[in-house]
Amino acid sequence: MLLRRLAICISLMFIYSSSALYSQTNNDAASTITKNELMKTDRYLASKELGGRLPGSIGYTKAVNFISGELKRIDLKSANGKNYFQKLKVEYNEILAPEHFAVIQNDKRINHTIGKDYVYRGFTGAGKLTAPVVFCGYGLAQPDKGYDDYAGIDVKGKVVMVFKYNPKWNIDGKVFTNGNPREKAIVAAKHGAIGILFTSFPNDAEPQSPIGSVINGEGEQMINFSEIHIDLPVADELIDGSSYTLKNLQTIIDSTKKPLSVSLTNQVDLEVHTKYEKEKEVVNVVGILEGSDPVLKNEYLIIGAHLDHVGSQAGKIYFPGANDNASGSAALLQIARAFSKSNPRPKRSLAFVFFASEEQGLYGAKFFANNLPFPKEKVKAMINMDCIGYGDSIQVGGGKSAPELWNIAKEIDDKNDKLLVAATGNGGGADADPFFEKGIKTLYFVTTNSYKHLHMLSDKPETLNQNLFEAITKLAYRTAAAICNQ
Ligand SMILES: [Zn+2]
Helix, strand or coil: CHHHHHHHHHHHHHHHHHHHHHHHCCCCHHHHCCHHHHHHHHHHHCCHHHCCCCCCCHHHHHHHHHHHHHHHHCCCECCCCCCCEEEEEEEEEEEEEEEEEEEEECCEEEECCECCCEEECCCCCCEEEEEEEEECCCCCEEHHHCEECCCCCCCCCCEEEEECCCCCCCECCECCCCCCHHHHHHHHHHCCCCEEEEECCCCCCCCCCCCCCCCCCCCCCCCCCEEEEECHHHHHHHHECECCCHHHHHHHHHHHCCCCCEEEEEEEEEEEEEEEEEEEEEEEEEEEECCCCCCHHHCEEEEEEECCCCCEECCCEECCCHHHHHHHHHHHHHHHHHHHHCCCCCCCEEEEEEECCHHHHCHHHHHHHHCCCCCHHHEEEEEEECCCCCCCCEEEECCCCCHHHHHHHHHHHHHCCCCECCCCCCCCCHHHHHHHCCCCCEEEEEECCCCCCCCCCCCCHHHCCHHHHHHHHHHHHHHHHHHHHC
């Protein structure tokens, strides 16, 4: 019986899909999605006033108030019957002035510029020190895995300099742990170090510049232990005077798979202050648009984007995050506005969710997925939008796990902008992960080649590809409309 009904449903879907996909969205509120509206929101979210939208900061609260105000204006329902906020708690760290960072070579002092030559890790502790530096390879002390960068070298009272990431190799198939910054910092501190400098891999084809990041990993916060990502030329200034460069240190370590730690003669002179809170209340912003069909309205499409970014440092720099993810948030707001104007309304209900704390580890999305305001069985699918304003074409992830949903996007794109690339993948990815892990089908909208300015000061609204931004937002809207009316 159930099977037969399903078969009928499927055949009906095929008959009506190509013509109906269109008529369903034909009252096309998509025309209200314009690059001007998108950019207006994006510019505000990426503005200095919002300071990089670090959850727990005043800037993030302003973003939350703006979005919730707009949801109220278009009369979305709340999920909790009170307001648009879903509260959760996260670790929070503020990086404060005064701060400076300099290299001292004998009598020569080289002052460096924050945001260019170095960036603090989001969970840096405070520090005020002048100390010699020791290069400690990958910063790993795992003798049980046959490798210890700290063996036979004294780092007491010194600052260590290590590669930010773990090696791309292992020894006898034994995988290294503690690849994240906090764990490397804790290992350094246990050996007596008083601060840590991270460098990118100099031998990468395009070495990563210092970036803003609040991903830190598990463990206690060391409130008096500074963690700084320095640029490669700064690392070489510190190494200067030894018989190495950072490049050949990496080459030797990687080719021998043996530690090569070096005490350096040069020093760092630094000062930074911080204010840390183990638990700070932050919010996801959630708005519901009820479906028009008396039965199908009990089913939901979740459409989400993370509202947060990686904040500001010492009042000197802030990370605008115009692409990451002011773009997805602006698109989500505009899609909600379009749906609120659509007539007739979609048959299924929609939950618009602006996630907190993606940058710190998907905390907002995990919390929402674990505390859904409706039964999980009633969730038709989840659409995520993250970094959709920079690049040259459109990619929709999730096509391998949910080809029937991906094909809807493909069909719509074929009739419109023809910007969708064939490459797709399994479901999940960033904020889509917690939903996919619960068995919910997901689509992940992203622009291709999206990450040139990722977590850099240069991720600004003026870099965005506005036509592409509009096209991908319309595609996401129409795909969502088709899924809701299917
Ligand atoms: Zn990001």
